[in-house]
Amino acid sequence: MSRTIDETPQSSSVFDRFCNLDCKYCFYLEKEKLFPANERFVMPDDVLEQYIRQHIEAQSVAEINFAWQAGEPTLLGVKFFRKVVALQAKYAQGKTIQNALQTNGTLLNDEWGEFLRMHRFLVGLSIDGPRDLHDTYRVNKKQNATFERVMAGLEVLKKHRVDFNTLTVVNRANSQRPLQVYRFLKEIGSGYIQFIPLVERMPEGVTQPDEQALAMPPQSGKSPTFSPVTSWSVEARQYGNFLVQIFEEWVRNDVGRIFVQLFDVALGNWMGLGSSLCIFAEKCGAALALEHNGDVYSCDHYVYPQYKVGNILNKSLGEIATQGEAHSISS
Numbered sequence: 276m277s278r279t280i281d282e283t284p285q286s287s288s289v290f291d292r293f294c295n296l297d298c299k300y301c302f303y304l305e306k307e308k309l310f311p312a313n314e315r316f317v318m319p320d321d322v323l324e325q326y327i328r329q330h331i332e333a334q335s336v337a338e339i340n341f342a343w344q345a346g347e348p349t350l351l352g353v354k355f356f357r358k359v360v361a362l363q364a365k366y367a368q369g370k371t372i373q374n375a376l377q378t379n380g381t382l383l384n385d386e387w388g389e390f391l392r393m394h395r396f397l398v399g400l401s402i403d404g405p406r407d408l409h410d411t412y413r414v415n416k417k418q419n420a421t422f423e424r425v426m427a428g429l430e431v432l433k434k435h436r437v438d439f440n441t442l443t444v445v446n447r448a449n450s451q452r453p454l455q456v457y458r459f460l461k462e463i464g465s466g467y468i469q470f471i472p473l474v475e476r477m478p479e480g481v482t483q484p485d486e487q488a489l490a491m492p493p494q495s496g497k498s499p500t501f502s503p504v505t506s507w508s509v510e511a512r513q514y515g516n517f518l519v520q521i522f523e524e525w526v527r528n529d530v531g532r533i534f535v536q537l538f539d540v541a542l543g544n545w546m547g548l549g550s551s552l553c554i555f556a557e558k559c560g561a562a563l564a565l566e567h568n569g570d571v572y573s574c575d576h577y578v579y580p581q582y583k584v585g586n587i588l589n590k591s592l593g594e595i596a597t598q599g600e601a602h603s604i605s606s
Contacts, residue, residue: 333593380428388435
C-alpha cells in the first residue's frame, strides 16, 4: 500500500492559511473571510503546544501522525517546525511521532532539506503534470508560472534524500492527457502518486467564480442545490477516462513499483479492509482540520461557521474527536 499524506482517524491537519501562490482553483483561500482583515494566520505558541500535547495524549496507539498543510506551511519557516519537533519530543511519552508536510515546493532550500531529512518528514509535493499543464492553474500572486520553482524544490528533496510523494489535482486541462501526466510523474521519480479530482460549484446566481465564495457543500438531510461547476472542474466522463487509461498502463507495467493511492484504496475496499481514504468511507468526519486559532472542523472542505465542532482551548481534542457532531457528515 502507498505511503501517502491523507487524514486518517489517527491524524489531524493544521492549516495556517496563507500562501505565496494564487492557484486559480484553490478552494481554501476564501476562508480568510472568516477572520479579521489583519489576521496573521500563524498559530500562537500556546495553541501549538496545546494541540501537540492533546493530539498525542488523545490516542492510545504507539505511533502518532501529524499532517501539516495550509496555505503553504513552509512560509512559517524552519524555525517554526523546529519548535514543533521539540514539543513533540516533550510530550511523546515513548510514542513514535511521524510528520507529513504538504507543500507547493517553491520555497524549499538546503536548510529545509536538511531539516526534513533529519526529522524524517514525509513530504507531499503538489504538481499537476508537465510544465504547460501545471502552469495552467498553479500560478503565483503575480499570475506567473511556478513550474520551474516547483522542480527546483523537488531537486532539493532528492538531494537530501527526503521521502516524498506527489499530489496532482485532476482538472479540466490535465484530465485530457492522462498518460502524459502519469508518465511525467514517473519520470520525475514519484513512486507514490495521489490524484485529487477537482469539482467546485459556484453559488446560485453567480456567473463569475471570483465574485464571492464558492458554493457550500450540501447539508446533511437536505436536498442539494446543483449549481453549475466552475470551468476548471474535471468533467465526470473525462475523469473516468483519465483513471482508466492510467490504470491500464499501471496494471501492465508498474504494479509493485509505482503506487497510486486510488488504486490502493480500491483494492483495500475490495478485500474488505475498509477505506484508508475518507471520501470512500461510509462516513467521514474523523479527519479533523485545526485552524491556527484552535478552531476545529470535521474536514477542510467544511470550514464554515456552522460546521465548527469546537476549539482546543475550551475542549480537548480528544473530546471533540469523539463527540457525535464531529462524525455527522455522511459521504
